[in-house]
Every structure is written in structure tokens, then in C-alpha cells.
Amino acid sequence: MAQQSTLSPSYLEQNMIGLQTRRHLLDVDDLGASEISGLLDTAEGMLEITARDVRKTPALRGKTIITMFFENSTRTRVSFEQAGKILGADVINVTASASSVSKGESLLNTVKTLEAMQIDALVVRHPHSGAPYFISNHIDASVVNAGDGTHAHPTQSILDLFTVRAHLGNLSGKRIAIIGDILYSRVARSDIIAFQKMGAEVVVCSPNTLLPDEWELGSTLALESGFGRLQIAKSVEEAVDGADVVMPLRIQKERQDAGHLPSLREYSARWGIDSQKMALANDSALLLHPGPMNEGVEISSEVAHGSQSVVEEQVRNGVAVRMAVLYTLCAPGNSVSAIRNDGNSEIK
Amino acid sequence: MCHVTNAKNGVNLPSGNNKILLTGDGVRRALTRISHEILEQNASSDDPVLVGLQTRGVHLARRIAENIENIEHYKPVVGCLDPRLWRDDPQVASGQPLMPSDIPTSVDGRLVVIVDDVLYTGRTIRAAMEALLDFGRASRIQLAVLVDRGHRELPIRPDFIGKNIPTSRGERVQVRMLEIDGEDAVLIGEEH
Numbered sequence: 001m002a003q004q005s006t007l008s009p010s011y012l013e014q015n016m017i018g019l020q021t022r023r024h025l026l027d028v029d030d031l032g033a034s035e036i037s038g039l040l041d042t043a044e045g046m047l048e049i050t051a052r053d054v055r056k057t058p059a060l061r062g063k064t065i066i067t068m069f070f071e072n073s074t075r076t077r078v079s080f081e082q083a084g085k086i087l088g089a090d091v092i093n094v095t096a097s098a099s100s101v102s103k104g105e106s107l108l109n110t111v112k113t114l115e116a117m118q119i120d121a122l123v124v125r126h127p128h129s130g131a132p133y134f135i136s137n138h139i140d141a142s143v144v145n146a147g148d149g150t151h152a153h154p155t156q157s158i159l160d161l162f163t164v165r166a167h168l169g170n171l172s173g174k175r176i177a178i179i180g181d182i183l184y185s186r187v188a189r190s191d192i193i194a195f196q197k198m199g200a201e202v203v204v205c206s207p208n209t210l211l212p213d214e215w216e217l218g219s220t221l222a223l224e225s226g227f228g229r230l231q232i233a234k235s236v237e238e239a240v241d242g243a244d245v246v247m248p249l250r251i252q253k254e255r256q257d258a259g260h261l262p263s264l265r266e267y268s269a270r271w272g273i274d275s276q277k278m279a280l281a282n283d284s285a286l287l288l289h290p291g292p293m294n295e296g297v298e299i300s301s302e303v304a305h306g307s308q309s310v311v312e313e314q315v316r317n318g319v320a321v322r323m324a325v326l327y328t329l330c331a332p333g334n335s336v337s338a339i340r341n342d343g344n345s346e347i348k
Numbered sequence: 349m350c351h352v353t354n355a356k357n358g359v360n361l362p363s364g365n366n367k368i369l370l371t372g373d374g375v376r377r378a379l380t381r382i383s384h385e386i387l388e389q390n391a392s393s394d395d396p397v398l399v400g401l402q403t404r405g406v407h408l409a410r411r412i413a414e415n416i417e418n419i420e421h422y423k424p425v426v427g428c429l430d431p432r433l434w435r436d437d438p439q440v441a442s443g444q445p446l447m448p449s450d451i452p453t454s455v456d457g458r459l460v461v462i463v464d465d466v467l468y469t470g471r472t473i474r475a476a477m478e479a480l481l482d483f484g485r486a487s488r489i490q491l492a493v494l495v496d497r498g499h500r501e502l503p504i505r506p507d508f509i510g511k512n513i514p515t516s517r518g519e520r521v522q523v524r525m526l527e528i529d530g531e532d533a534v535l536i537g538e539e540h
Binding site: 037038039041042044045046048049052053054056057058059087324327 | 430432433434444445446447448449450478479482483
């Protein structure tokens with residue numbers, strides 16, 4: 001629920017400026033803490049709408065949103081679509097395999113074609129890091145990154161913040177343990193940045209082969225690293241000990257084929273979160289998972305569906321958070337038209 | 349429960365150029381009168397559901413509910429509503445977080461009194477009525493405002509008015525409330 005203390009007039013002034021100049025959402029690293037709080041507060045209001053009997057508002061009536069997914073996805077694509085539709089926008093889904101991309105059309109030409117149809121927002125998922133940023137430089141519509149390569153997944157990290165805030169209140173000082181494929185995971189990268197921005201303490205644990213080369217087990221990164229004072233635990237037990245949030249990440253089977261892992265069974269034994277490891281965390285600790293889950297690999301079924309699991313809540317909150325993002329970027333009077341008039345195209 | 353914050357009109361006017369139109373006592377008397385009028389006009393029908401518009405309208409609705417409790421022997425249900433998503437001019441409040449809406453009872457077949465601080469163009473009330481329809485079919489919707497400053501742009505008329513204040517469009521009416529601003533008052537100043 002909205003926190004009284006964060007809503008002082010000065011907070012709102014800053015927040016107003018933050019939200020009004022934003023046009024794209026490409027990464028969490030360029031969002032300020034006050035702007036993130038503003039999105040979380042707006043998502044509270046949106047969550048109430050998603051729980052009504054009549055889930056429809058005219059806020060984005062007449063706006064067109066295209067979701068363009070170059071990778072498979074269920075929850076992210078559906079929740080963006082649902083978010084847009086509840087807000088009253090027309091949502092068109094493009095999947096790369098069923099579009100002209102499969103005929104060899106370049107990304108730039110595909111985007112230009114879509115733009116010629118007068119769209120207001122483009123939600124993009126792409127296997128290449130930076131693809132949404134590239135698109136944002138060539139299009140007038142708002143671009144929302146729905147996951148790009150190993151780079152960022154900003155709406156996932158905002159919904160993780162939202163879910164944790166709903167249970168634990170203030171995020172400041174909370175200990176967040178992220179376990180798994182840190183090297184390739186855009187969720188890990190965005191969540192590390194987002195939770196640290198809100199004052200939480202983040203610890204990661206992963207097999208050495210799935211960590212960036214320069215990160216050493218048992219060390220704490222320097223502030224200049226771009227990941228704040230991120231702690232790298234030597235063992236899962238150390239990472240989970242006293243944690244307020246435990247978040248195992250999906251282990252992709254490709255990693256094993258590429259030689260990063262000896263076997264999924266060994267991964268499961270050493271790094272998988274089961275009820276024994278979960279018991280080391282705080283009694284009130286939450287279990288988050290960005291999905292889809294490989295039960296029996298990075299997470300045991302018992303934990304995945306246990307009382308501390310908020311995985312389904314994450315999915316539900318995802319719709320509200322994406323409503324807040326789309327509304328903030330696309331509502332009339334918010335950023336886009338103002339920036340177009342200025343001719344200033346480079347505000348992210 | 350409604351969570352109320354001081355988002356709407358969050359930026360305070362500088363003191364000095366403002367004229368006081370209603371003091372704390374004036375606000376209290378106006379709300380007492382509105383409470384009596386609501387009961388009087390609806391004597392034979394069921395008890396009203398008071399729906400305050402975020403943010404100051406919610407506090408006003410709670411005070412009216414307390415007044416009614418003191419007069420009669422029941423306390424009306426108080427809900428809160430942020431009609432922003434239903435506005436035809438959403439830029440008015442853009443950039444501020446959306447406030448939660450919550451009406452903790454069914455409004456089907458009930459009398460609903462929308463409560464807001466200042467009635468001006470009427471656009472907020474139009475949006476609120478439309479938003480309210482999604483919560484159910486009220487038997488009747490009435491409108492109570494602390495201040496009616498004129499300049500309507502839509503055919504909307506309040507049922508209960510605390511004070512009529514003739515204004516020019518260049519002026520700005522500010523309702524200050526104890527719960528948010530530390531005092532009860534209605535001020536008028538120049539827009540800047």
C-alpha cells in the first residue's frame with residue numbers, strides 16, 4: 001500500500017519531473033529511486049482495477065500498442081497484452097516466426113513498417129542485447145523493453161520490487177539472495193540494480209562458470225562496478241542465510257550443453273533451492289521465481305508451491321506493473337507528445 | 349481501507365497572496381450543514397455510501413460520515429475513488445502516482461454521494477461517475493462539494509454545496525485540510 005512518508009510535496013515534485021520526461025523504458029539503470037516508487041504506487045492503483053468485476057478503463061482509448069516478440073514467452077507477452085487491453089488500448093501481437101522477419105526482413109525495416117501504421121508503443125523482446133535501444137533511436141513511439149538478450153528485463157524487476165514491497169514494506173536493508181545463472185540472466189542483472197536502488201542488500205550465488213570472469217567468490221564488488229556493493233557468496237547456504245527474499249533463476253538446458261554445468265543433477269544438489277536451504281532464510285522470507293520454473297532443477301516442487309512462494313502473485317502483479325508502465329509512457333499529456341514537440345528525441 | 353495521501357494539489361501555494369475564504373470553523377460549519385442536508389433530502393431512502401475523490405474528497409467524506417454518525421445512529425460506508433483513468437484530460441494530473449480506489453461495499457441499488465473539495469469545470473465529476481458505474485448500478489448518485497467556484501464546462505450541478513465562491517479563471521482555489529496540510533481552510537490566490 002502507498003506509503004505516506006514517501007509522498008511529501010518535494011517527493012512528488014521530483015517524481016512528476018521524472019515521470020513526465022520519460023518516453024521509453026529500456027533498462028532499470030536509468031530510473032531514479034523516486035521514479036521507481038512512483039511506478040510502484042501507480043501499480044497499487046492498477047492492481048485494484050485488475051481485481052474488479054469490470055476490468056476496463058478508457059485511459060489509453062484510441063492508442064495502439066504492438067508487442068513484438070522475437071523469443072518465446074507466455075507470461076510477459078500475455079501480461080503486456082492484458083495490461084494494454086485493461087487500459088483500453090488496442091493491442092496487436094506480432095511474433096517473429098509468423099511475421100515477415102522469417103522472410104528475411106531486417107529489424108529496422110520491420111520496425112519502420114510498424115511505425116508507418118501509427119503506433120503509440122512498441123513492446124519488444126529480442127535475443128540480442130541492445131535491440132530495444134537500437135529501435136528506440138529509429139522510432140517516434142515509446143519503446144518498452146520486454147527482455148533483451150543478457151541485458152535487461154526492467155518490467156520483471158519492477159514487479160519483483162512490487163511483490164516484495166507488498167509483503168515486507170520498505171525495501172531498505174532487506175537481504176535479497178539471487179541464485180543461479182548470473183552470467184546470462186537479464187533478470188538477475190535488472191533485479192540486482194533495481195533492488196540496490198531501493199536500498200536493499202543483494203547477494204548472488206552461482207557456479208563459478210556462470211559468473212562474470214572478474215567476479216570472485218566470497219568477494220564484495222566495489223561501487224564503481226556498476227553493481228553497487230553486490231556480494232558474491234561462496235555457497236548457497238551462505239547466500240540464503242538470513243535472507244528476506246530467495247530467488248532461484250531458471251537454468252537453461254543450453255548451459256549444460258555449452259559445458260557450463262557438469263550435470264543438472266549436480267546443479268540441483270548444490271545450487272537448487274529445497275526446503276532445507278529455504279529454512280536458512282528468515283522465517284518470513286519470500287520465494288520468488290521469474291518463471292518458467294524447472295521444478296527439480298533450480299527449485300524443488302515442495303518449495304515452488306510452498307507457503308513462502310509468491311510466484312503466482314508475481315504473475316498477477318506483473319499485469320498491474322505493466323499497466324503502470326504503459327500508462328506512464330503512453331497516457332496523453334505524459335511524456336511522448338511533449339518531447340515530440342520539442343524535437344528532442346534522445347531522452348530515454 | 350482507503351489509503352490516502354496528499355498527492356492532489358501537492359504543491360503548496362506561497363502564503364501572502366492568498367485570501368482566506370473559509371476558516372477552520374467555516375469549514376466545520378459547512379460540513380455540518382452538508383451532513384444534515386444529505387440526511388434531510390434522503391430521509392426516506394436507505395443510508396448513503398459516501399465516495400470521496402482522491403485525495404481531499406476522501407477526508408471530507410470521512411468527516412461527513414462522522415457527522416452523520418453523531419446525528420443518527422449509524423456510520424455511512426466511506427469509499428475512495430481516483431477517477432484519473434476516466435478523465436478526458438488526463439494531463440491534468442499526469443506524472444503523479446495513481447491513487448487506490450476502494451469502495452468497501454456493493455453500490456448496486458444504493459444511494460451514492462460523491463464528495464470532492466472544489467467543483468470547477470465538472471470534468472472530474474463526469475470521470476468519477478463513469479468510473480463509479482463499473483462498481484455497480486447505484487440507485488442514485490448525488491454530489492457534495494465543499495466549494496463551488498463556477499465555470500462549468502459540462503452540465504453538472506451539485507446537490508450539496510459548502511460555499512459558493514465566484515472566481516475568475518485566473519484564480520486558484522485551494523482547500524487545506526487538517527489531515528494533509530495541518531489546518532482547515534479555503535484560500536484563494538492568483539494562478540502562477
